[in-house]
Amino acid sequence: MKVAVIGIGVTKFGEHWDKNLRELAIEAGAKAIMDANIRGSDIDAIYLGNMSAGRFVGQEHVAALVSGELGLSIPAVRVEGACASGGIALREGIFSILSGQNDIVLVGGAEKMTDLMTDGVTTALMGAADQEWEAYYGLTFPSLYAMIARRHMFEFGTTREQMAKVAVKNHHNGSLNPIAQFNKEITVEEVLNSTMVADPLTLLDCSPITDGAAALILCKAELAKKYTDDPVYIIGSGQASDTLALHDRRSLTTLDATVKAAREAYKQAGITVKDIDVAEVHDCFTIAEIVATEDLGFCKKGEGGKLIDEGATELNGRIPINTSGGLKAVGHPVGATGIKQAVEIVLQLRGQAEKRQVKDANIGLTHNVGGSGATAVVHIFSR
Amino acid sequence: MKVAVIGIGVTKFGEHWDKNLRELAIEAGAKAIMDANIRGSDIDAIYLGNMSAGRFVGQEHVAALVSGELGLSIPAVRVEGACASGGIALREGIFSILSGQNDIVLVGGAEKMTDLMTDGVTTALMGAADQEWEAYYGLTFPSLYAMIARRHMFEFGTTREQMAKVAVKNHHNGSLNPIAQFNKEITVEEVLNSTMVADPLTLLDCSPITDGAAALILCKAELAKKYTDDPVYIIGSGQASDTLALHDRRSLTTLDATVKAAREAYKQAGITVKDIDVAEVHDCFTIAEIVATEDLGFCKKGEGGKLIDEGATELNGRIPINTSGGLKAVGHPVGATGIKQAVEIVLQLRGQAEKRQVKDANIGLTHNVGGSGATAVVHIFSR
Amino acid sequence: MGHESSVPLFWRLIKPRYQLIGTKCTSCGNVFYPPKFLCPVCRKEGKLEEIKLRKTGKILTFSIIRSAPAGFEKETPYPVAIIELDDGPKLTSQIVDYKEEDLKIGRRVEACFRRIYTDGKEGIINYGLKFRPA
Amino acid sequence: MGHESSVPLFWRLIKPRYQLIGTKCTSCGNVFYPPKFLCPVCRKEGKLEEIKLRKTGKILTFSIIRSAPAGFEKETPYPVAIIELDDGPKLTSQIVDYKEEDLKIGRRVEACFRRIYTDGKEGIINYGLKFRPA
Numbered sequence A, B: 001m002k003v004a005v006i007g008i009g010v011t012k013f014g015e016h017w018d019k020n021l022r023e024l025a026i027e028a029g030a031k032a033i034m035d036a037n038i039r040g041s042d043i044d045a046i047y048l049g050n051m052s053a054g055r056f057v058g059q060e061h062v063a064a065l066v067s068g069e070l071g072l073s074i075p076a077v078r079v080e081g082a083c084a085s086g087g088i089a090l091r092e093g094i095f096s097i098l099s100g101q102n103d104i105v106l107v108g109g110a111e112k113m114t115d116l117m118t119d120g121v122t123t124a125l126m127g128a129a130d131q132e133w134e135a136y137y138g139l140t141f142p143s144l145y146a147m148i149a150r151r152h153m154f155e156f157g158t159t160r161e162q163m164a165k166v167a168v169k170n171h172h173n174g175s176l177n178p179i180a181q182f183n184k185e186i187t188v189e190e191v192l193n194s195t196m197v198a199d200p201l202t203l204l205d206c207s208p209i210t211d212g213a214a215a216l217i218l219c220k221a222e223l224a225k226k227y228t229d230d231p232v233y234i235i236g237s238g239q240a241s242d243t244l245a246l247h248d249r250r251s252l253t254t255l256d257a258t259v260k261a262a263r264e265a266y267k268q269a270g271i272t273v274k275d276i277d278v279a280e281v282h283d284c285f286t287i288a289e290i291v292a293t294e295d296l297g298f299c300k301k302g303e304g305g306k307l308i309d310e311g312a313t314e315l316n317g318r319i320p321i322n323t324s325g326g327l328k329a330v331g332h333p334v335g336a337t338g339i340k341q342a343v344e345i346v347l348q349l350r351g352q353a354e355k356r357q358v359k360d361a362n363i364g365l366t367h368n369v370g371g372s373g374a375t376a377v378v379h380i381f382s383r
Numbered sequence C, D: 001m002g003h004e005s006s007v008p009l010f011w012r013l014i015k016p017r018y019q020l021i022g023t024k025c026t027s028c029g030n031v032f033y034p035p036k037f038l039c040p041v042c043r044k045e046g047k048l049e050e051i052k053l054r055k056t057g058k059i060l061t062f063s064i065i066r067s068a069p070a071g072f073e074k075e076t077p078y079p080v081a082i083i084e085l086d087d088g089p090k091l092t093s094q095i096v097d098y099k100e101e102d103l104k105i106g107r108r109v110e111a112c113f114r115r116i117y118t119d120g121k122e123g124i125i126n127y128g129l130k131f132r133p134a
């Protein structure tokens, strides 16, 4: 598999009181079109990842909305897999090129979350979990990941300090990222002492509520050099599913969907985890990054806490993780996240990540999760 | 383009007080798997069309839900384009096979609408239109199509009787279809005298609120004969977009997206409209079928009313349209409709449509519209 | 409209909704209402500026709603229309202060400021422009 | 839960929710709760029948919710857990009638019938099973 990324665009992530969903999506899309130096009319199709515009702003049919606002009449497809909507949109865009139907595709992700009050957002987000057998009993997303955390602590001795260090690292990276919602460094103590949301997770273990959009221009690999001297290629794509409800899974401390999606992506790319130079993983909660580093193979099962202790995942570590600041510090506009991860990896592979730049970044990975792990999507990027 | 349909499955359409979304989707999926005579483990991916489970039943992430309930861990993608969600899911399933990534794909559509009260459904459905510039002013879907109808009457002299005849024909066809929500014949007078919903459209001009699901098993064309002696092939697929708001369009009496999608589908299939033997078109309202027959080329612009007067679209007419009973009589579970249309065409091409069977049906067409025409999807099927 | 709406969702659009302020592309000259964020004709080559539109136009098509969405139940029946403004753009709104014979294609209308609906959840009253015979 | 729920949405699931009735596949012997419509192991070769499960099990993991979704605000803080029933299936519910030391992995619990929450919109009171130390 080989498809080129020839353009990227992203809005500031944060609370955009003055902007609506369509404006955010169009801003990201227009930036990507400019970056790719193509004309809008060169685009053959639009894929838009969005989790819940129906509940956040009352609007479905958002891909056609964006296409119309861009003055295009091309196929426009909204793709949804909860918080993995962006990653899935990217896959569908890739498939549409590999199928021979399209040459150039705009792939975006967008979410407008702050038009609802916080409890409304909490409720809407539970649409990613099992409505009848989890949400019905008053569960929240923090509590689902808190239960993963508690079990991980029980089975592997993972500590609250290790989780807090994930937040500290990602806030540090975010402080170097101009689009990040949070630009302030934090300390382990601040994480541990912040408001308890769902034991053992505090507010600073959780990614925030965010508005934002991101976009990529994909292009058939053979055509890429026509548009840019510096294309980044996607060389592997894996996706897998698991039961929607956390309680139905084989394990509470491994996301089998991540393991399976990663295996497929590595195989397609013809690489092993050792070849990865930089990765954006789905840290919706601090524990999620720890579990992800294990499930993706950056360390053995149960040693994710040790990995963060060793500093291996810092900007200058063995395997820098979430150089953008992750969902934790950049923010998590759910449908946009998977595409924002790709934007960061493209910046890293192009050598345009400025103060966050990782040395000799040739191969990068994105890992995007839906819900508590019912969907996982992994992509491998190469210069 | 060539992809095979080797299995079909559909639930009864109607008010399923005793069944939830997942049960409906699984029923249709399991039937399609049985019909294709494959094992569940043969399936490489699931594509599910669903418009608004988030608002109808509080559940997003529905493709992973269905995959999990089927005991599968394969890629599961929910696709949304309002009432065209099913048609788009079919396209994405096709692309995933043409891309070389998948051999066998389950494509479904499902919607559970009757868990909300009618005014809630009316409101949720407006998510398919422009929330900020149409819904804000109190518009409803019947009123959007009523404005198309009024303008069509003004420009072309189309009559209320002609619209009513569409309902009469489709209820007749539906009376022969065991899955249809309505199994009763109706008269032109009954349509004209039923409750006014949005002038000039009455209740019997409108498709009902429906629960239901439908599914197809798609297979790489070269593998089809391994599973069935009687595959149906999809030989053309077109999709196009237009502005979300009706008022922004070039015309109020033509859906440009339908015209463009049909042109692409005919081109891919290497046929003209004259080669079509049977068609399922998007008759969410009676006027929509009249406009569709024009936009697809079954008659000249403005002559859709005449076409129905002539009886050309009846079961034994020149070009039988909506042999299933259409959205009008079978019901319109929005995300499922595009797949149900495909099920009907496959039945017709297999010669299994029983009392609705059209003679010598070799080439069929499906036409699925999202919203008031911001999305249109056209597929061509061949024996 | 029935969406559990927040305050920003509404005040964000107050200017165009209250004052008929659209956008004009200085490159191609097209005028847009509702306002655009990007000229759909010129895209990156376009440059949009705000423009106040004249309040007059004519009915292109209409309907009378008898089965309303949540929030509008008490208004039924109410006529809605697509109106072509004299400045070019087309929009959707309600018709008010009308006699039966005013509801016809081609009827000239003008914008007037009215209450649109009250949001059930937070009691926010939403205003905007409706159109009356001119 | 916050969804504008209708009556059928709830009574449809009364049996499994009130009585811990799951399904058993007579082909592979697996027991499922929440009940399945299709055996996810055997699929078309499977045959499901209803089975009443024993009310006892143990806590596999838990959390205490301090920031609740709409409808549960007044209950905070409340513990939730994933429980493995003695009959095999795992489920998610709330823990009630507990002392602090009961909240630990491995603690044995049993099901009890309780009010879950009141639906704000229509005032429907939703019941179901919670778990208490056994």
Ligand SMILES: [Zn+2]
Pocket: C025, C026, C027, C028, C029, C030, C039, C040, C041, C042, C043, C046, C047
């Ligand atoms: Zn312009």
Ligand SMILES: [Zn+2]
Pocket: D025, D026, D027, D028, D029, D030, D039, D040, D041, D042, D043, D046, D047
């Ligand atoms: Zn079994």
